[in-house]
Amino acid sequence: MSAFGDWIHAAGTARLGLWQALATPYTAEICAQAGYDWLLFDGEHAPNTLQTLLAQLQAAAPYPVHPIARVPVGDPVHIKQYLDIGFQTLLLPMVDSAAQAAALVSASRFPPRGTRGVASATSRVSRFGADTSYLRQAHERVALIAQIESRAALDAVDAIAAVEGIDALFIGPADLAASLGHLGDPRHADVQAAIETARAAIAAAGKPAGIFALDLADARAKIAQGFAFVSIGTDVGLLANGARALLRSATETA
Numbered sequence: 001m002s003a004f005g006d007w008i009h010a011a012g013t014a015r016l017g018l019w020q021a022l023a024t025p026y027t028a029e030i031c032a033q034a035g036y037d038w039l040l041f042d043g044e045h046a047p048n049t050l051q052t053l054l055a056q057l058q059a060a061a062p063y064p065v066h067p068i069a070r071v072p073v074g075d076p077v078h079i080k081q082y083l084d085i086g087f088q089t090l091l092l093p094m095v096d097s098a099a100q101a102a103a104l105v106s107a108s109r110f111p112p113r114g115t116r117g118v119a120s121a122t123s124r125v126s127r128f129g130a131d132t133s134y135l136r137q138a139h140e141r142v143a144l145i146a147q148i149e150s151r152a153a154l155d156a157v158d159a160i161a162a163v164e165g166i167d168a169l170f171i172g173p174a175d176l177a178a179s180l181g182h183l184g185d186p187r188h189a190d191v192q193a194a195i196e197t198a199r200a201a202i203a204a205a206g207k208p209a210g211i212f213a214l215d216l217a218d219a220r221a222k223i224a225q226g227f228a229f230v231s232i233g234t235d236v237g238l239l240a241n242g243a244r245a246l247l248r249s250a251t252e253t254a
């Protein structure tokens with residue numbers, strides 16, 4: 001198992017994460033000191049740029065939390081840029097085949113193992129050249145998580161999980177539901193059955209299975225189901241739901 005997989009399983013319980021979509025270093029630091037095992041910084045569905053992601057990564061750096069970044073699309077450009085600013089673990093959306101997964105692994109590795117461009121003298125990840133071991137060790141430090149969130153990905157989950165260099169797989173219920181014909185209904189029985197099938201296949205391949213939980217009850221259920229790393233909430237949800245709940249409480253008659 002990879003170093004990331006070892007880290008996931010070292011706790012002996014599910015690693016709990018919080019989704020970051022507010023795209024600000026201030027809220028990232030607030031969440032980083034809250035005690036979560038990992039934070040997901042979303043480059044796909046949040047108003048993030050490379051600069052905002054860098055600022056959030058720097059804000060979280062002093063805290064014992066594992067930063068994971070989701071690239072907007074799995075391509076060599078975003079992989080290269082996200083790794084160069086210092087993310088070591090990337091979540092790759094919409095991985096639908098083993099061939100696609102293998103190409104993404106190659107994009108994350110320096111030659112001769114892959115095709116990642118080299119700029120360690122100016123990159124934060126190698127401490128701007130001070131970490132002279134980075135080039136040799138990068139392929140061992142980088143972890144890639146393939147998102148399983150389509151019918152095609154379900155059909156290929158065994159092959160994707162078998163790809164060397166894919167350290168873990170992560171299920172996206174919203175997109176999976178849409179792909180299965182249940183747009184907006186990730187709790188549909190067909191979707192939940194597909195999620196369990198994928199989870200079992202990932203576990204059988206010896207790799208950690210992660211998932212985005214729909215709410216706290218779903219998070220508890222997914223942990224009990226055997227998911228190894230679970231996003232149990234979002235920063236946006238905490239703020240939006242908390243703001244509404246406070247107003248309701250303040251205006252309710254005693």
Ligand SMILES: O=C(O)C(=O)C[C@H](O)[C@@H](O)CO
Nearest residue numbers: 045149172173174175176212
């Ligand atoms: O498909 C999903 O579900 C995910 O990948 C998680 C969502 O994208 C997350 O942004 C919450 O909506």
